[in-house]
Amino acid sequence: MKRRPQTVAEKVLARASGRDNVMPGELLEVRPDFTYSHDYAVFAIDAFEQMGARSVVAPDRNAIGLDHGFPVNNARDANNHARVRRFAKQHKFCAFFEGGTGIAHQVMMEKGLVLPGALVLASDSHTPSGGAVGALAIGIGETELGFIWATGRTWLKVPDTIRVNLTGSLPRGVAAKDAMLTLIGRLGVLGASYKAIEYQGAAVPLLSVSERFTFCNMSAEVGAKAGFFPADEVTEAFVRGRARFPYDPVRSDADAVYSEQVALDLSALEPMVVLPGREDQAIPVTEAAGKRIDQVFIGSCTNARADDLAIAARILRNRRVHPDVRLLVVPASRTVELESSRNGDLAILLEAGATLLPSGCAVCAGAHQGVLADGEVCLSTSNRNMPGRMGNKKAEIMLCSPATAAASAAAGVVTDARAFDDILS
Amino acid sequence: MAARKPAEQGVRRERKSVNAVIEGEATVLGDYISADTVLPARWSFVPPDEMAEHVLEEAGPQVNPKIKSRAIIVAGEAFGYGTGRESPARALRAAGIKAIVGGPFGRMFFRNAINNGILVVDCPAVLGCGIADGDTIVIDLDASRVRWKEQAFEIAPVAPIIRNIIAAGSLIDYGRAVMAARDGAPA
Numbered sequence: 001m002k003r004r005p006q007t008v009a010e011k012v013l014a015r016a017s018g019r020d021n022v023m024p025g026e027l028l029e030v031r032p033d034f035t036y037s038h039d040y041a042v043f044a045i046d047a048f049e050q051m052g053a054r055s056v057v058a059p060d061r062n063a064i065g066l067d068h069g070f071p072v073n074n075a076r077d078a079n080n081h082a083r084v085r086r087f088a089k090q091h092k093f094c095a096f097f098e099g100g101t102g103i104a105h106q107v108m109m110e111k112g113l114v115l116p117g118a119l120v121l122a123s124d125s126h127t128p129s130g131g132a133v134g135a136l137a138i139g140i141g142e143t144e145l146g147f148i149w150a151t152g153r154t155w156l157k158v159p160d161t162i163r164v165n166l167t168g169s170l171p172r173g174v175a176a177k178d179a180m181l182t183l184i185g186r187l188g189v190l191g192a193s194y195k196a197i198e199y200q201g202a203a204v205p206l207l208s209v210s211e212r213f214t215f216c217n218m219s220a221e222v223g224a225k226a227g228f229f230p231a232d233e234v235t236e237a238f239v240r241g242r243a244r245f246p247y248d249p250v251r252s253d254a255d256a257v258y259s260e261q262v263a264l265d266l267s268a269l270e271p272m273v274v275l276p277g278r279e280d281q282a283i284p285v286t287e288a289a290g291k292r293i294d295q296v297f298i299g300s301c302t303n304a305r306a307d308d309l310a311i312a313a314r315i316l317r318n319r320r321v322h323p324d325v326r327l328l329v330v331p332a333s334r335t336v337e338l339e340s341s342r343n344g345d346l347a348i349l350l351e352a353g354a355t356l357l358p359s360g361c362a363v364c365a366g367a368h369q370g371v372l373a374d375g376e377v378c379l380s381t382s383n384r385n386m387p388g389r390m391g392n393k394k395a396e397i398m399l400c401s402p403a404t405a406a407a408s409a410a411a412g413v414v415t416d417a418r419a420f421d422d423i424l425s
Numbered sequence: 426m427a428a429r430k431p432a433e434q435g436v437r438r439e440r441k442s443v444n445a446v447i448e449g450e451a452t453v454l455g456d457y458i459s460a461d462t463v464l465p466a467r468w469s470f471v472p473p474d475e476m477a478e479h480v481l482e483e484a485g486p487q488v489n490p491k492i493k494s495r496a497i498i499v500a501g502e503a504f505g506y507g508t509g510r511e512s513p514a515r516a517l518r519a520a521g522i523k524a525i526v527g528g529p530f531g532r533m534f535f536r537n538a539i540n541n542g543i544l545v546v547d548c549p550a551v552l553g554c555g556i557a558d559g560d561t562i563v564i565d566l567d568a569s570r571v572r573w574k575e576q577a578f579e580i581a582p583v584a585p586i587i588r589n590i591i592a593a594g595s596l597i598d599y600g601r602a603v604m605a606a607r608d609g610a611p612a
Contacts, residue, residue, distance in 0.1 A: 040469070042470075047596070050600075051597055051604050052605065080470065125508055125533050139532075140533070143537070143597060144540055147600045150600055150603075151600070151607075155586050189457070190529060193529055194532050223532055225532055366461070366466040367467040384461070384508070386507055387459075387483070388465050388483055391467060
């Protein structure tokens, strides 16, 4: 009998459940290849202990990286961090990354723990980021993570897959972030709910792992279960020399079945700004230009890698952050911070008047640093802008690319970076 | 591996028609209430009682007291979208919520709520049909139906794993049963 053609999501889930073939809609019991968590691991520890579990199944495939609130600013969080450190050590997790190493999604990829073709589960909604290297990476809750530690398994539904066909190439001054904000505007915040998004098309070989990360990361903003770029030569070049585990890259069969096809011509795009309130409210920067801002945040797992800081530095070289604006820069990881430090980009940003915070979630986690005052507006390279996301419901958040963030920080209002033509050429 | 099957069977045996019917008064909420609005991140680490005092307070001035006094929420489109933090679901459990009907829901919120013993039923048909605050809603799992006054709304059959978790009380309770059965099973 001819085997039914399979998508990446179906292939990975079939393997993780010990099956040859699975169908969208089926509920499976799966064994993940790798799981990770962050500060909220403390709730997984609670669950694990309350279930009466004593040992972690496959600790060699579990890691934790503290990122949400480091360095801590109160005793309660300090005690939680201490508990997480002890647990990771006691159960011999394959890795524990101290606060300051970076945002877990970024770090797990840099350190070769999230790999092509792997089923990765982590207790955070931006877990789909791992699709940047071709992993099927899915967010789960903290109690569920505790259950996986205790039993080695959980249940997942096989998702339908939406195929997004990326064609053309990004025009000057337009970033992967602008493409993703355009796509989110088109699909809506539930547009890919419960589904996987597979990014394909002629433009894909031209996109770096960092750019792919931005797409996969914000796949969460259309409700997707996972978003991924099937592994190719770009993936292999990134993963080679880092991989901590054996891995098996998978690609969809040519005749695999998709629930929906979406075309996005990158050549036709322009820089976008998402208006406050909801992630699917993007408008061209030209229509948002001149809007007041109080804080600019260049950070988060979406857009704070070395290429993001490089474009910000190119724009802010020989310029100053506007006196009415605060610019917070938070590299996605210490590795990024080192690279941007060595190549001089961080020095340029500091000279321009940026404040540098330790690598981590910072402003985007909404409970730790950079909280806004009533009525203030933050222009951010992060991924979410619903009311209260940055810790104050009475403040507003707009989303954009690092280029738009940097240009706006200099101008003091929302600004089209393409106006700074000298540096984008 | 060898102990897996008996453990599972042990849990499956518990699946009677416990919680086959969930009935209670409903609070009706609007569309696009994110999980960050259900419970902002700053309340994630406080004790359950305190979480219950803050759950959905940002959704409107009178919402929190209603949530604490009624067991069911009729929630609009995209309820729980956004953050995958589990604390919003824990807060709803602490406030005494037993079921949420409506949607469609944010995926991670859906799982987190179920794992905290709150049945989440995708049934957008209940929205806009006139259900008012305080009305009684009945969710009949065996019949795969939601009832309000004289009306009945069909729902997709709730998966056995979800019914098992709800019947156990939460994923923690379910996990405790799995662990106990595994430890008790012959190796």
